Amino acid sequence: MSSGKPDVVIIGIGGAGAVIAAKLAQAGASVVGLDAGPHWNSESDFASDELSMMDKLFWLENRISAGHDPIELGRANSGRGVGGGTVHFVGYALRFHEDDFRTKTVDGVGENWPINYNDLEPYYAEVEKFNQVSGPTFFPWGAYHGPYPKRSHYRACMHETFRRGCEALGIPSTVGPMFILSSATKDRPGCTYRGFCKFGCMPKSKSSTLVTYVPHALKYGAKIIPNAMVVRLNVGKDGTVRSVTYLSEGNEREQEGDTFIVSAYSIETPRLLLNSKSEQFPEGIANSSGMVGKNLMVHSADFVIGKYEEMIRQYRGPQGLALTQEWYTRKPGDGFVRGYTIETETLQPIEFSQALIKGKGVWGRQLIEDMRDYNHYVSFGIVGECLPSENSTVTLTVEALAARTADYIIDAKQRFEL
């Protein structure tokens, strides 16, 4: 950057912000990225330890959850630090299906997108190549069946158990395309099957933006400022954003720029826009429609655990791998619209204890005994979608620290109708 004022300031260097930073920096723009959390070093900041990583990598600041059916927002819901949620995502690299863009036409629910699958197709291909996604020889569902840049991962026992179960029921299943290297690239090794995808990948085999797009952005001259919690966008007399105010070690600082991109997650982005009220924009930035913070969508994440006579040892291998999309699209006779993916999602001991407590309602001797059989269990996740609803809203609370708390309401009626 020749002058002090960069072309672009990006707020939130996570799954989206890091990609934007890399692309713009490579194209020659001067880029400054601000992230609320630290810039992690995979080897010295991460660890093979659930407890300390849960406290470190997740966005744990208090969010108030309200509504008919308040949902849990904490833990793996969103990330803190450069790389954001991709530092602890399981790593499934699934493309949307064509119908996902036309739910109103196909299923009579939701809204149609203004773009379609073909518009996105080249970008899917580019991302898969850049990240050296590993995948099956043939992916059975959707518009794209492969190939993928790298071979699929080997099935650990839990993924194999999933395959056998599906086969016995006559359901097709596959190993999924994954943002995890199955063999080494020039600068990163292949997966070591240590089972900590959700807690920071120490060998850097998982392609979080922290180890892919962020180094790329830095190589092309982008500057990333960690531990910078942006609290306000400041508007000049001409009605455009001139700078942002951020907190760094308790001090207020300002960052100027020409263009500002807010990519701070579906809760923090509206929170920031709503908190940037001014005389010119009494309802916050970009909110003349009143739609900022509305139609917040989450995905459903139900769990099934199953116990086997043999030892599964689910702690080994990539935390996600095997899946079926047999119920992803609507079939005649289904009593519901839209669908879901069933996928393996290994749970390390603490997470498994949480599943037993919240799912089975056990405590005391029963909890201890169920946990002693940890090695006999499999864990599958069922990931479905929610419909947009104006009742699902991020609003600011009225307390003094309004900027720091989001109130989230989800409309339970919509959820159960799916």
Place this chain on the structure above:
Amino acid sequence: MSAESYPDYNVLDRMEFWDDHTRQIVESRLSSVPQPAFFTKEEAATLRAAVLRLLPQQRETPIPVMPFIDEKLAKNRTDGTQYVDMPPMQELWRMFIRSLDEEAAHTYNKQNFAGLDGEAQDTVLRALEKGESRSSTWGRVPAKRSFQQIISIAAMFYYAHPEAWNEVGWGGPKHPERYVRIECGRKDPEEPGRVGDVLG
């Protein structure tokens, strides 16, 4: 099938092969149990007794759980969600402890929960879980969700301890090493448990 056990397994046997950061974290968890900072002496006694019923253990030196809860609350390390119908985290734990003592007083005419025998303590805990407690304090929170939140936090600290890892037969930290024999019916030599359970 009775619950599994791994009497000869000690996850710490492989500690020298762990990465430095993981080793430091686990060593410090074992050597420096947090000093009391949040609960009063009486609150701590009640909670310690409750944790031993929620996560019963017969060890001569029990896995410390209460001190880690105390530390979490003292530092107000929140979990990211506060349900609108529940009090903030620190207040919820105080209410839980007060409710245990109130219920003990109501039902057993005892000064505090810690003075009850194990069976009576379980009865008190069940009353809180089911929302059937006569404690006026507990009447102000959604019983089941609050109760599960409490156990979840306690279990987080219990299952972060190497002795609990031995109890469940967890294979342990594996970096910079790696798991090699990951198929059904196979295991690496240092992993706990039987081999060849069922051949794939």
